[in-house]
Amino acid sequence: MEYQKLGSSDVSVSRITFGSWAAGGWMWGGTEQNDAVGAIHAAYDLGVTSIDTAPIYGMGLSEQIVGEAIKSLPRDKVQVLTKFGMRWDDSKGDFAMKTKNNDGQDVDVYKYASRDSIIKECEDSLKRLGTDYIDLYQQHWPDVTTPIAETMEAVQRLIEQGKVRAAGVSNYSVAQMEEAEKTIKLASNQVPYSMLRRDIEKDVVPYTQQHDLGILVYSPLQLGLLTGKMKPGQHFDASDLRSTNRLFKPEAVTAVNDFLNKLRPMAESKNATLGQLVLRWTLAQPGITVALVGARNPEQATQNAKAMDVQLSFEEVDFINKQLASLQLPG
Template sequence: MEYKELGDSGIKTSVITFGSWAAGGWMWGGTEQNDAVGAIHAAYDLGVTSIDTAPIYGQGLSEEIVGEAIKSLPRDKVQILTKFGMRWDLAKGDFGFKTKDNNGHDLDVYKYAAPESIIKECEDSLRRLGTDYIDLYQIHWPDVTTPIADTMGAVAKLIEQGKVRAVGVSNYSVEQMQEAEQTVKLASNQVPYSMVKRDIERDVVPYCLEHNKAILAYSPMQLGLLTGKVTPGYQFGEGDLRKNNPLFSGDNLTRVNGFLDKIKPLAESKNATLAQVVLRWTIEQPGITVALVGARNADQAAQNAKAVDVKLSAEELDFITKQLNQLQLA
């Protein structure tokens, strides 16, 4: 495994970080807790020491699963990355979206990051995770109803109290990062980034490179699209967020699979899966610190971790990028 520091926080994370959104079941068609714990352990055995979670994933379930998984692991060898600022149990702040919980009940989710809410959320997360500190605490989405200075001031207090080691943001623009930095030193920004979603290269990546901020790329496999396993006609189950995603239908799906066919021989020549080549390309991109990758079972987790064993030359990376640059998606 390879490890990189989150900015200058002193916290080193594995470049493949375990993303536990799917482990919470929510929006992914359910979960099997034993499989999720086994997946985290399999990843750890291969050097994946960092786990990213959030309260909203399964409305606490993902954090509880992570907590169960790390009980038998040395706490000082594991980095817990979790989030705050999305409330499903309180109608305050900026309305986010309507969803359903794992039992099919309607939920309204709000983006809310007022100081008193953050303090409560931190205590709840610590309890669910079964730990007394969080390595990286990230605001999940911007909350337009709370001044950024108030939000970051509350996290700064949690750092002073030893409950949080470093603060990060997620889904923040460069301007929002600059505002946050007036109150607290940021370690990172967690943003969507994949072969077919590269818009952060215009502004977020240059800013983070210049100011030594880590970028945690989420959905590097674009919700499974880049595995090559989702082909035209694929049927998603009820409750799966990909069911109505335009990338998974029509010409887009056909074109993405056409691109994957072009890099498949490269993967085969390295005895690697398409997914492993995709992940290796991702963590080789300028400014990208880690790739957050989910896994539902131990085998998937092991396959993800072994992406670091795939070596791509400068020429091979350039070949892949050139093919991507020719990809036209609607």
């Protein structure tokens, strides 16, 4: 495994980080708690020491699962990355979405990051996680109803109290990062990025490189599409995020699979899966610190961690880039 510091903070993380969104069952349909705990332990045994979670994943369930998993691990060897600012138990702030909880009940979610709300959320997260500090505390989404300065002052206070080691943001634009950094030194920004979704390369990546911030990317396998295991016309339940995603329309899946088939011989020559090759390519991109990858069971977690065993030469990255450049996605 490789490890890297997040910006100028003293928080060092594993470049493959365990993403526990799926472990919460939220928007992915169900979770087996024992499998999720076993997955985190399997990942840890292979050097994946960092775990990313959030209260909204399963309305607290993901954090509880992470808390259960880290109970038997040395706390100072694990980095817990969680978030704040998505409230399902309050109706203040900026309406984000209608969704369902794991019991199938309708829930309204609000983006809210006022001072008092953050202090409460932090206490709730610490309880669920069974720890007395959070290594990286990230604002999940910007909240247009609260000044960024107020949000960041609250996080700064939590750092001073020893409850948080470093401050991060998620889904922030360059302008929002600039505003936040007037109040606090950010360690990182967590953003979506994959071979099929590269818009952050235009502005977010250059900004983070110039201002010494880490980038944690989520959905590097594009919700499983870049594993090569998706079939055109595959059925997803209405509650699954992929059911309405244009990249999962049959013609798009066909185009992506054709592209992946060009990479297959390279993966096979390295005794690697396509997913492992894609993760290694992702971490070879300028400015990318960490790839967040989810796993529902120990086998998937092991496969993700072993992506770090794959070595890519400059020529191989260049070959992949050329194939990517010729990929035409419908719409």
